[in-house]
Amino acid sequence: MATIRDVAQRAGVAPSTVSYVFNGSRSISEETRRKVREAVEALGYHPRASARTLRSSRTRVIALALPRAAGGRHAVDGRFAIELSDAAHGLGYDLLLTTSEDKAEGLRRVALSGLADAAVLMAVDMEDARIDVVRELAFPAALIGRPADEDALPWADLDWAEAAATTVRTLAAAGHRELVYLAPAEREVSAGRSYALRGIAGARRGAAEAGCAVEVAHALDDPDLMAARLRVLFGDARDGGAGAGRRPTALVVQHPSAHHHILASLHAATGLRVPEDLALVVIGTLPDDPSSSRLPRIELPVRTLAVEVTRLAVAAAEALRAPAAGVDGAEDRPAARLLADSVGHLLVPPAPLPGATGSLTARPPAV
Amino acid sequence: MATIRDVAQRAGVAPSTVSYVFNGSRSISEETRRKVREAVEALGYHPRASARTLRSSRTRVIALALPRAAGGRHAVDGRFAIELSDAAHGLGYDLLLTTSEDKAEGLRRVALSGLADAAVLMAVDMEDARIDVVRELAFPAALIGRPADEDALPWADLDWAEAAATTVRTLAAAGHRELVYLAPAEREVSAGRSYALRGIAGARRGAAEAGCAVEVAHALDDPDLMAARLRVLFGDARDGGAGAGRRPTALVVQHPSAHHHILASLHAATGLRVPEDLALVVIGTLPDDPSSSRLPRIELPVRTLAVEVTRLAVAAAEALRAPAAGVDGAEDRPAARLLADSVGHLLVPPAPLPGATGSLTARPPAV
DNA sequence: CTGTTAGCGCCTTCAA
DNA sequence: TTGAAGGCGCTAACAG
Numbered sequence: 001m002a003t004i005r006d007v008a009q010r011a012g013v014a015p016s017t018v019s020y021v022f023n024g025s026r027s028i029s030e031e032t033r034r035k036v037r038e039a040v041e042a043l044g045y046h047p048r049a050s051a052r053t054l055r056s057s058r059t060r061v062i063a064l065a066l067p068r069a070a071g072g073r074h075a076v077d078g079r080f081a082i083e084l085s086d087a088a089h090g091l092g093y094d095l096l097l098t099t100s101e102d103k104a105e106g107l108r109r110v111a112l113s114g115l116a117d118a119a120v121l122m123a124v125d126m127e128d129a130r131i132d133v134v135r136e137l138a139f140p141a142a143l144i145g146r147p148a149d150e151d152a153l154p155w156a157d158l159d160w161a162e163a164a165a166t167t168v169r170t171l172a173a174a175g176h177r178e179l180v181y182l183a184p185a186e187r188e189v190s191a192g193r194s195y196a197l198r199g200i201a202g203a204r205r206g207a208a209e210a211g212c213a214v215e216v217a218h219a220l221d222d223p224d225l226m227a228a229r230l231r232v233l234f235g236d237a238r239d240g241g242a243g244a245g246r247r248p249t250a251l252v253v254q255h256p257s258a259h260h261h262i263l264a265s266l267h268a269a270t271g272l273r274v275p276e277d278l279a280l281v282v283i284g285t286l287p288d289d290p291s292s293s294r295l296p297r298i299e300l301p302v303r304t305l306a307v308e309v310t311r312l313a314v315a316a317a318e319a320l321r322a323p324a325a326g327v328d329g330a331e332d333r334p335a336a337r338l339l340a341d342s343v344g345h346l347l348v349p350p351a352p353l354p355g356a357t358g359s360l361t362a363r364p365p366a367v
Numbered sequence: 368m369a370t371i372r373d374v375a376q377r378a379g380v381a382p383s384t385v386s387y388v389f390n391g392s393r394s395i396s397e398e399t400r401r402k403v404r405e406a407v408e409a410l411g412y413h414p415r416a417s418a419r420t421l422r423s424s425r426t427r428v429i430a431l432a433l434p435r436a437a438g439g440r441h442a443v444d445g446r447f448a449i450e451l452s453d454a455a456h457g458l459g460y461d462l463l464l465t466t467s468e469d470k471a472e473g474l475r476r477v478a479l480s481g482l483a484d485a486a487v488l489m490a491v492d493m494e495d496a497r498i499d500v501v502r503e504l505a506f507p508a509a510l511i512g513r514p515a516d517e518d519a520l521p522w523a524d525l526d527w528a529e530a531a532a533t534t535v536r537t538l539a540a541a542g543h544r545e546l547v548y549l550a551p552a553e554r555e556v557s558a559g560r561s562y563a564l565r566g567i568a569g570a571r572r573g574a575a576e577a578g579c580a581v582e583v584a585h586a587l588d589d590p591d592l593m594a595a596r597l598r599v600l601f602g603d604a605r606d607g608g609a610g611a612g613r614r615p616t617a618l619v620v621q622h623p624s625a626h627h628h629i630l631a632s633l634h635a636a637t638g639l640r641v642p643e644d645l646a647l648v649v650i651g652t653l654p655d656d657p658s659s660s661r662l663p664r665i666e667l668p669v670r671t672l673a674v675e676v677t678r679l680a681v682a683a684a685e686a687l688r689a690p691a692a693g694v695d696g697a698e699d700r701p702a703a704r705l706l707a708d709s710v711g712h713l714l715v716p717p718a719p720l721p722g723a724t725g726s727l728t729a730r731p732p733a734v
Numbered sequence: 735c736t737g738t739t740a741g742c743g744c745c746t747t748c749a750a
Numbered sequence: 751t752t753g754a755a756g757g758c759g760c761t762a763a764c765a766g
Contacts, residue, residue, distance in 0.1 A: 003758090003759055003760085004759065004760060004761095005759080005760095013736075013737085014736065014737045014738070015737090015738095015759090015760080015761090016736080016737065016738080016739090016760095016761075016762080017735095017736060017737075019760065019761055019762085020736090020761090020762095023761080023762095025761095025762090026735080026736090027735065028735075028736085029735065029736090032735080032736080044479075046476075046479035046480055047480060047759080047760070048421070048480060048481045048758090048759055048760075049417075049420075049480040049481055049482045050416075050417045050418075050420035050421040050424075050426070050481060050758085050759080050760095051417075051421050051742090051758075051759035051760040051761090052759080052760060052761080053417035053742090053760095054415070054417040054418050054421050054742050054743065054744085054758090054759080054760075054761095055741085055742050055759080055760045055761045055762085056742085056760080056761060056762090057742075059417070061463070064464075066449065066452070068449070068453065074445070074446050074449060074653070074655070075442055075445065075446070077445070077449060078441070078442065078444070078445015078446050078447075078448055078449050079441050079442070079445050080445075081445055081448050081449065081464060082433065082435075082441060082444060082445050082448065082464075082466060085433070085464040085465070085466040086435065086466050089465075089466060089467070089473075094463055094464070094465060094477075094482065095463070095464045096428070096461055096462070096463050096464070097431075097448060097449075097452040097461070097462045097463075097464055098452070098456075098461060099449060099452040099453050099456065100456070106456075109413075110461075112411075112413035113413055113414065113415060113416040114415045114416055114417060115416050115461065221655075221657050222657065223657050223658075223660060223661055223723075226657070260627045260657075260658035261657040261658035261660075261661075263631070264630070264631070264658055264661075286441070288441070288588075289628075290588055290589070290590050290593070290627075290628040291590075291627035291628035291631055293590055293628075294590055294628075294631075356590075370742095370743055370744085371743065371744060371745095372743080372744095380752075380753085381752065381753045381754070382743090382744080382745095382753090382754095383744095383745075383746075383752080383753065383754080383755095384751090384752060384753080386744065386745055386746080387745090387746095387752090390745075390746095392746090393751080393752090394751065395751075395752085396751065396752090399751080399752080414743080414744070415742090415743055415744075417742085417743080417744095418742075418743035418744040418745090418758090419743080419744060419745080420744095420758095421742090421743080421744075421757095421758050421759065421760090422743080422744045422745045422746085422757085422758055423744080423745065423746095423758085424758080
């Protein structure tokens with residue numbers, strides 16, 4: 001466990017010189033640089049993160065606050081965690097995962113103990129308690145998700161409302177008059193999750209604009225219950241023709257990870273076939289998921305969101321650290337103000353993908 | 368940003384007293400304790416992790432080394448990341464995600480810079496390069512996956528070989544004579560992934576023991592290619608009866624995350640129905656995944672593995688730190704030896720789940 | 735272009 | 751039961 005002094009001694013220079021070689025903030029002669037490099041090599045020296053952090057109050061770590069609410073979302077959350085880690089590494093940061101029952105607890109602890117320079121917050125609610133926490137602590141943070149107060153903190157999100165609206169409009173334009181919008185589970189809605197509420201609102205708006213009818217229902221985790229609900233929504237096509245004229249002809253599913261089993265049970269539950277009897281579009285699928293690649297869909301741009309939100313988080317951390325050099329009067333603004341001034345957003349417009357069957361624009365079944 | 372001195376001053380005690388109140392390793396009068404607590408409360412004091420770590424060389428962080436090989440595994444890796452984070456919190460640790468292209472690079476950096484007390488390694492190969500790395504660095508580590516050298520490091524894993532073998536035996540006992548074992552993608556095999564190789568070996572062993580035939584094939588990411596391969600394996604039942612007698616009657620899928628699309632395309636590709644025409648069992652599904660809950664399967668016990676491997680990693684870290692107090696002659700053993708002495712394993716036996724249809728024990732179709 | 739030095743905040747030994 | 755003091759390893763003035 002060599003220290004910077006060992007290296008300095010072996011290279012015949014001062015510790016600070018070694019430090020500067022690593023941090024490169026002053027000019028070093030090529031000769032000295034070489035000697036230091038050799039000593040570093042010979043001793044297998046690597047700077048200690050804790051000492052650096054103590055001295056510079058900079059961790060080069062980003063925290064991911066991932067509330068562990070009951071039920072689902074594993075797939076999406078896990079995928080984001082991995083992509084965020086990649087994105088953080090791309091900017092020279094590591095990613096610290098803080099899962100906690102209490103939404104704000106882990107975040108508070110990480111901020112207070114100085115474990116990270118900034119935080120990325122997932123599972124954002126419209127009125128998210130963590131927004132107040134990070135503002136109170138003047139801790140740099142960025143959200144994956146669009147809260148009600150859009151200027152409170154930087155955020156990045158898919159435009160769920162427009163994704164739903166454009167999907168409904170497109171289906172209406174193809175002739176569908178009665179649609180079902182299968183939104184995330186009810187618990188997501190009652191928790192106030194931004195993506196769920198915005199998706200539903202967008203579906204309603206799209207229907208109003210296009211003059212068609214949309215029924216909003218919620219996904220269920222249990223396959224049997226889900227099948228039963230599908231039967232209520234669509235009836236059973238095998239029960240004879242009665243009521244077929246009233247049956248919805250299109251289904252939009254906004255359920256980030258569980259559309260698999262919905263699809264799987266759709267035919268068994270209702271006798272309907274996609275796309276012959278029913279047009280189907282999924283909103284919020286994960287990229288590179290073979291089981292959704294054949295469906296008409298709007299993907300969740302995980303990579304883009306991860307990269308951008310990481311950038312925003314890092315930018316917030318740096319805004320706090322370098323108080324707007326060059327801008328006069330900027331020196332003594334309080335930390336909270338510095339952070340507030342640095343908010344930026346990214347609202348990714350939905351990019352509908354056709355799927356293999358092209359069923360998005362399928363005409364409704366003849367009645 | 369209050370420090371321990373601020374607290375001490377306000378409480379009218381020495382800094383060391385405050386420290387002892389936090390770390391509780393000597394007796395403090397109730398009176399003093401109260402004064403300190405009040406000062407802590409009033410100042411919002413929280414100890415700085417970096418200072419603690421610098422002083423004690425203890426981070427209370429566990430690193431997760433997650434090689435980012437191309438293709439798939441997102442779902443499983445992400446799920447493990449989340450469960451490991453929960454498990455780490457349960458033991459008072461945080462989880463640092465280090466994804467890297469180069470399998471060993473991130474791990475080496477984290478170990479050398481002292482960012483973590485121990486590492487958990489995922490995507491374990493039979494001969495894993497990282498095993499040498501952590502041994503060389505004498506860095507505590509535990510594996511999710513069972514390497515060829517089982518005594519090199521502590522590990523926890525599902526018994527993939529027995530999972531495959533027991534599945535094949537059960538199917539054979541139900542009368543199936545020709546089975547297909549759809550193993551993970553070829554890249555996983557050629558990379559030497561432990562779970563893939565052991566699963567295949569187990570399937571072959573089970574078939575040999577039961578006296579039935581098993582054909583091993585590999586999953587493909589692309590749905591169209593996968594469908595084509597299924598057609599090769601099973602033919603198309605709608606092409607008339609020719610060759611139906613030779614068709615395999617059971618399919619075992621060992622593909623941790625992509626069995627969804629395999630199922631989805633099975634009927635379209637071959638005309639076969641599950642379970643009427645084909646018995647199907649999936650090995651390595653994720654718990655709480657509605658889309659696999661109806662299938663006969665052997666789940667990947669993510670929670671158990673995460674908890675146990677975390678325990679093993681922490682135990683290794685502590686073995687290094689407290690050299691077997693009480694055992695004589697233990698004081699001056701080298702670090703590598705201390706770690707080697709503390710290896711433990713957990714091999715989780717497979718627990719077959721019946722699925723809703725009970726197709727696991729379905730008799731083969733009449734020929 | 736390089737060296738010297740003073741801490742960053744905390745834990746822990748030693749002394750009382 | 752409590753205080754005082756040293757130093758973990760590093761960075762960034764300040765001084766040459």
